[in-house]
Amino acid sequence: MSPRKLSRLTRSSVLRTRAGVLAAGLGVSLAAGTGAAFAATGGDAPASSSVTAAAVQQQAAVQSKAVSKAGVKADAKAAESKAKATAKKAVSWTDPVVKYTLSATFGRGGSMWAAKHSGQDFAVPLGTPVRVVHSGTVVKAGPYGAGDGPAYGNAIVVKHANGTYSQYAHLSKIKVYVGQQVRTGQQIGLSGNTGNSSGPHLHFEIRTTPNYGSAVNPVNFLRSVGVKV
Known part of the structure; x- marks a missing residue:
């Protein structure tokens, strides 16, 4: 074989080798995806x-x-x-009567009371259903203020879990007995005009003990537990 022909064959072989290398490189780049982009920009x-x-x-x-x-x-x-929470708090306590007009207020003075007025009067017609303002246990129920004095007439006292007591007086009828468990809003009696009363109404108290002389402002208390009075 002549030297010229050999030279041509050698150059042809080198070109084929380079083409194969480039093709392989292109395939790798295409397979690598983002790697090809970095290679094309020189790793920018x-x-x-x-x-x-x-x-x-x-x-x-x-x-x-x-x-x-x-x-x-x-x-x-x-x-x-x-x-x-507010709604639940309001539901757990309620007014002692549904429709009423507030009359004699807590702490009011006058000839009607031996000292100052110990509760809040709710003016309602005779025989209006009276409801317990909160669940509890009846600890007093009867005439002569259930032991608190004849001025109260027929009365009920209920003990509540938070340590307070509610009292309902001047009732025409008592529908509960001592020791009975009552729930919020349950009817416990009917309003009346018994005892030292100038007309049909409910005398309502909130007390710190079951007995007369421990009353606090009942309207302020009811409002503090979410009841709109």
Whole structure:
């Protein structure tokens, strides 16, 4: 074989080898995906940093939005819980009568009382159903103020779990007995005009003991437990 022909064959072989190497390299690049992009740019670090920074900012924005939504939901849930607690508190205590007009107030002076008025009067027609303001146990029930004096007429005293007592006086009829468990809103008697009374009404007290002389302002107390008086 002549030297010229040999030279041509050698060059042809080298070209085929280079073409094979380039094809293989192209295949690897295509398979690598993003790796090919870095290879094509010569591993351009600034471009990669820019893309990463943008991704971080986007992620931060998404997380911030999620936190904001979570905060709104938490506030709404707290408000809902508060509303439910208020509603529950109001339901657990109630007025002693449904429709009434407030008449003689707590602490009022006058000839009707030996000292100052020890309760709140609810002016209602004779025979109006009287309800217990909160669940509890009947500890007094009977005439002559159930032991507190004839001025009260027919009266009932109920002990409540929080240590307070409620009293209902001047009743025309008593519908409970000592030791009976009663629930909020349960009818326990009928309003009347018994005892030292100037007309049909309910005399209502909140006490710290079951006995006369321990009364506190009943309207203020009912309002403190969520009852609108």
